[in-house]
Structures are given as structure tokens and as C-alpha cells.
Amino acid sequence: MSLATPEASARTGYAINPLDRLSERRDDPAHVAGLMEHPSTRFVVVGRDKPILRLTGAGYEALFTREEAHGLGALRETVLLGRDSERAYFAQLLADEALVVREQPDEGALVDTNQLVVPGRPDLIVHDLRAVAVEGLLAPERIGLLGQAKSVLYWHARHRFCSACGVRSEVSSAGWRRDCPACRAMHFPRTDPVVIMLAVRGDSCLMGRQPRFNKGMYSALAGFLEPGETIEGAVRREIREESAIQVGRVAYHASQPWPFPASIMIGCIAEAVSHEIEIDRAELEDCRWFSRAEVKAMFEGRHPDGLLAPNPIAIAHRLVRDWADGAAPQF
Numbered sequence: 001m002s003l004a005t006p007e008a009s010a011r012t013g014y015a016i017n018p019l020d021r022l023s024e025r026r027d028d029p030a031h032v033a034g035l036m037e038h039p040s041t042r043f044v045v046v047g048r049d050k051p052i053l054r055l056t057g058a059g060y061e062a063l064f065t066r067e068e069a070h071g072l073g074a075l076r077e078t079v080l081l082g083r084d085s086e087r088a089y090f091a092q093l094l095a096d097e098a099l100v101v102r103e104q105p106d107e108g109a110l111v112d113t114n115q116l117v118v119p120g121r122p123d124l125i126v127h128d129l130r131a132v133a134v135e136g137l138l139a140p141e142r143i144g145l146l147g148q149a150k151s152v153l154y155w156h157a158r159h160r161f162c163s164a165c166g167v168r169s170e171v172s173s174a175g176w177r178r179d180c181p182a183c184r185a186m187h188f189p190r191t192d193p194v195v196i197m198l199a200v201r202g203d204s205c206l207m208g209r210q211p212r213f214n215k216g217m218y219s220a221l222a223g224f225l226e227p228g229e230t231i232e233g234a235v236r237r238e239i240r241e242e243s244a245i246q247v248g249r250v251a252y253h254a255s256q257p258w259p260f261p262a263s264i265m266i267g268c269i270a271e272a273v274s275h276e277i278e279i280d281r282a283e284l285e286d287c288r289w290f291s292r293a294e295v296k297a298m299f300e301g302r303h304p305d306g307l308l309a310p311n312p313i314a315i316a317h318r319l320v321r322d323w324a325d326g327a328a329p330q331f
């Protein structure tokens, strides 16, 4: 299905994934086996939560044939991702021991510079998906597909045993369920909902920064939705907790699958009905109001204090930009 005007969610990072997930065929083992054996089928491989990419003459590639995937090392769970007009796609989890750490000591570095590698395969890189997206190493459709693969394989890697009785569970439904052979419990991959929201009041919006953010970057406030809570309730609670701002109306704007490790970001615009900020220092380093003109200057890299807007792969970018452009709800 294509829309005349792309909805906002179709313009967020990790959200572009045109696969038909074939959910109605997952419990047909003959059909799934036929897809897996078809010569046109391709596999993406994830090891230790990172996709394996191959460097080709034309750039990076995330797709492997079945034989190539098996050549990487011991494979564990397999998941049917879906198909497009050309072929079917599966995701496979590479055993942790198939990857080794290549130490790259750099005493001046602020981050861990060690690299995961597939031994004997200098043509392959094991790269964090966030870096793949930020560096634009793959087309957006491939990044969406890898996000789907990473999130469901993250769940398999950490849910091998029944959470009700402790017996080892078995993969079923083409990788979209685990069944317990002892107590018959069925376990489904989890997606953790997060609310992310821009509180606005006339010509101003509220943004904060966490100490771990890049220098000068401000973003929309966010937090996990809790059991028994509505989206609107979580938006009001999180804004109140982090900034003491009171919120009236809440409008949904866009969502984003966020594969770190397996969230759905629910992006909203919230009507601020108070003005005085009290910053929750346990969560935020700073939190303040920004005018629309200031936000536009941040996007254009000409803010007088060098302040920056959220990265384009984040849904916060979509929320702030659409509000500033008048393309999101205004309160």
C-alpha cells in the first residue's frame, strides 16, 4: 500500500521496511521450508546484537545466500522476516563464539575501540546498527529490515527458557513464538513501548538534555509506558516528573520501531499548561523552553550558542521538525 502523502511514521529512522511479514503463513512449516530453500531467498545475520555486513565493490551489503550464512559459523535461531516483490528474507542468529574481539588499544579514546570480527574474514564487518544508520552505510529499507531482525533475535538470545517453569523452550511459528514443551506456555517476542513527546505552548517547545548526549544537543523528553497506563497518562507523568510542567491535551503524531534493544517509540505533541520548569537532575542535565525560531536555527546549524537539534534517525527529530514547520499538532 502506498499513501499519497507519506505519514509521519514513514519518515522516521528504522521505520522504512516494505516487507510483507507473511504472518498468516508462519504456521505452515512446508511453506516456510520452501521459502528457506528457494535460491532467491536471502539471509541477514546478527551476532552479539550486531549485524554482519560484507564490504563489496559497490559498498556495504547485509544480505547473504543460505550457503554464505552457514559459512559464517554456527547458527542458532532462524526467523522469517517476510518477503518483497523479489524474494523472501530470513534472519539468523550467529552463535556468540563465532565472533572474536580484536583489541585495538587506544589510550586516548573515550569509548571502547575494540572490534568484533569474524575470524579469517577481512571482507566482513560487525557493526553496531546505530552506527550503520548514522553513517548511512545501507539504504533505509535495509536498515528497517535489520532493525526487525535485531529486535526479534535479541529476544531469542535472552529467552531460551520458559519464564513460567524454567524448561528450555522451542522455537515455533517461523521464529515468532517460543513454546514450552513442559507447561505448554507460549511466549511471544516483546516490544517495549516508550512515549516520547514534545510539550508545546504557543510558539515554544520544551526540550531537555541528558549528560550522555552529544555536546549541545537537546531532545524531546521520553520514558517507558508502564502496565495499566494510557499513552496520554504516560506522557503527562513523564513530563511532570522530568520538568514539573503540567500537560493538558495530548496528540499522537508518529511512531518508530527502535531496535535498541526492542522498543516502539510513540511520538506525541503535548499541550503545556504551565511554564515554570523544575529539572529532575537524576534524569536531565538541563531542560528549557525553545522558541520556534531558535529550533529552526538549531536544525540549520546556526544557533548562537551552538545548540543542536536531535539526529535525523531519531523520532525526536521528526517531532521537533514537524512542529516547527507547522506539520504536527499545534497547541
Ligand SMILES: [Zn+2]
Binding pocket: 162, 163, 164, 165, 166, 167, 180, 181, 182, 183, 184, 185
Ligand atoms: Zn514452561
